[in-house]
Amino acid sequence: MKKGDIINGFRILEDFRVAGGMSKISFAEHSGKQFFIKEFLYPKYPTPESPGSEKIKAQKRKACEDFENHHRKLNQLIGTKVSLGGNLVYAVAFFREGPLYYKVNERIDTTSLSLAEISTLPSDKINIIARSVCHSVGILHALEIVHGDLKPENILIKETSRDAFTGKLIDFDDSYFSMCPPKDKECIVGTPEYYSPELASYIMDEDDEVSGETMTLASDIFTLGIILCEYYTGQKPITGTELPTWKAVVEGKTISFAKEIDSQIASLIKSMLDKEASSRPTIRKVQNTLRDIKDGVKSLEPIGKKIVRVGLRGKAIASVSKGKDEVETKIIDKGDIEKTLPPISKTPKKVGLRGKGLEIK
Numbered sequence: 422m423k424k425g426d427i428i429n430g431f432r433i434l435e436d437f438r439v440a441g442g443m444s445k446i447s448f449a450e451h452s453g454k455q456f457f458i459k460e461f462l463y464p465k466y467p468t469p470e471s472p473g474s475e476k477i478k479a480q481k482r483k484a485c486e487d488f489e490n491h492h493r494k495l496n497q498l499i500g501t502k503v504s505l506g507g508n509l510v511y512a513v514a515f516f517r518e519g520p521l522y523y524k525v526n527e528r529i530d531t532t533s534l535s536l537a538e539i540s541t542l543p544s545d546k547i548n549i550i551a552r553s554v555c556h557s558v559g560i561l562h563a564l565e566i567v568h569g570d571l572k573p574e575n576i577l578i579k580e581t582s583r584d585a586f587t588g589k590l591i592d593f594d595d596s597y598f599s600m601c602p603p604k605d606k607e608c609i610v611g612t613p614e615y616y617s618p619e620l621a622s623y624i625m626d627e628d629d630e631v632s633g634e635t636m637t638l639a640s641d642i643f644t645l646g647i648i649l650c651e652y653y654t655g656q657k658p659i660t661g662t663e664l665p666t667w668k669a670v671v672e673g674k675t676i677s678f679a680k681e682i683d684s685q686i687a688s689l690i691k692s693m694l695d696k697e698a699s700s701r702p703t704i705r706k707v708q709n710t711l712r713d714i715k716d717g718v719k720s721l722e723p724i725g726k727k728i729v730r731v732g733l734r735g736k737a738i739a740s741v742s743k744g745k746d747e748v749e750t751k752i753i754d755k756g757d758i759e760k761t762l763p764p765i766s767k768t769p770k771k772v773g774l775r776g777k778g779l780e781i782k
Contacts, residue, residue: 422447422460429516431458431525443610444594448528455528456513459594464488465520489517492524495566495596502560509557510577510591529589531577539578540655542586544683547652550578550588552711557590558645559704562638567602569595571644572615573651602636614657617643618667619698639698642707643667646693653686654679658694670696685714 426433430451437445437460445460465471466485467478492515499511505527514525539547554576561568568575570592577589595610603609606624616624617640623631647666650658656679660669670676676691689710695701702710 428518428523429514431456431514433458441610449525457526457528459524459526461522461524461594464522466517466522468520471520485517485522489515489522491597492522492594495593498564498566499561499593502564508553508587508589509560510589511593524594526591529577529579529591531589532580532586534578534586536573536651537655539586539652540680546584546586548711548714550586551649551652552708554588554590554648555645555704555708555711557588558641559708561596562641562704565599565638566593566596567599567636567638568593568641569597569602569609570611570615571641571648572612573648576648597636599637600634602633604633614665615644615647616665616667617641617698618671618696621667635698637698638704639701642693642701642704643695643698645704645707646690646701649686649693650678650690653682653690658690666694670694683714685710 422428422433422437424433424436424447428449431449432451434448434450434455437447440446440459443462445462447458447460449456449458464481464485467473467481471478471481473481492512496512496515499509503509503511505513510526510529512524512526514523516523539550542550558568558571568590575590575592577591578586579589581587597603602623606626609620609624611620611624613621619631619635619637620640623633623636647657650656658666658669659677659679660666660674661677662669662672662674664672664674673696676694678687678690689702689707692700692702693707
């Protein structure tokens with residue numbers, strides 16, 4: 422198909438280009454709206470003119486029918502939970518034209534934010550992106566669907582308002598139902614640097630000793646942990662090696678981060694990167710943890726014996742004890758502020774905040 426061609430009512434807007442080796446992509450127009458369209462290079466449905474014996478053609482037709490039924494079932498299920506314009510971008514059409522299959526999605530206008538740029542956003546902005554992605558994954562997991570190829574390229578960042586962003590989850594070509602991955606492992610493409618330990622084990626198993634039942638929703642959680650690390654730090658988890666994250670975890674390497682992040686976020690990511698799938702949190706637990714983290718909160722190491730939580734708008738001046746009598750003044754992010762004060766005196770202290778007094782015991 423080339424620019425100007427019409428297929429199933431969609432007019433191709435530009436020549437198809439290869440994407441990932443297993444498909445070609447372009448944009449199309451239908452009824453005044455623009456769409457993203459993907460042409461699958463595999464499988465190919467055998468036509469009467471196709472070479473090969475009838476037996477071989479029958480086998481190929483069966484494989485194509487399984488492929489088609491799988492994609493239709495996934496898309497129909499997802500369609501019962503979401504609608505156009507949402508953060509989970511499902512196919513509006515899936516069809517075969519001649520020997521080739523096509524999938525059509527709504528076109529998403531995205532920003533050009535890199536992972537490094539996302540990591541420099543205020544924490545409340547990163548939290549919104551992270552929560553939007555987890556919400557979409559949560560919809561899939563509620564349907565017992567494993568995305569199978571989570572990676573930043575499959576999460577389109579869209580600006581919803583000035584300096585506010587959300588993540589749009591796309592590409593379910595490698596998705597499968599929990600504990601039922603494709604038996605033909607060549608059909609599992611994925612992205613090696615975002616593999617979970619069990620996905621790598623399943624793909625590299627040449628003797629069919631690894632059961633498909635090991636391929637559960639927890640595989641997505643591991644991959645999502647890598648992505649969240651990139652959102653908050655700009656880099657993948659630090660393991661002290663050049664190994665991919667899954668391999669480093671299997672070998673027992675310690676996880677650290679490229680920069681200091683909220684202690685709750687750090688703890689969450691480490692739990693998501695657990696070697697044992699059964700020990701990782703569910704997506705619901707991940708969502709709840711992200712929701713409970715207050716925007717703009719800085720978790721400080723306790724210096725004194727008493728922690729006081731103070732709600733303030735804008736930025737606040739906080740006095741943090743550095744020793745017995747020494748006090749350091751710091752500017753702390755807006756939002757709920759977690760502040761540590763030493764038990765120096767029982768006398769209430771006055772802290773002036775824009776002319777208003779605040780007593781802290």
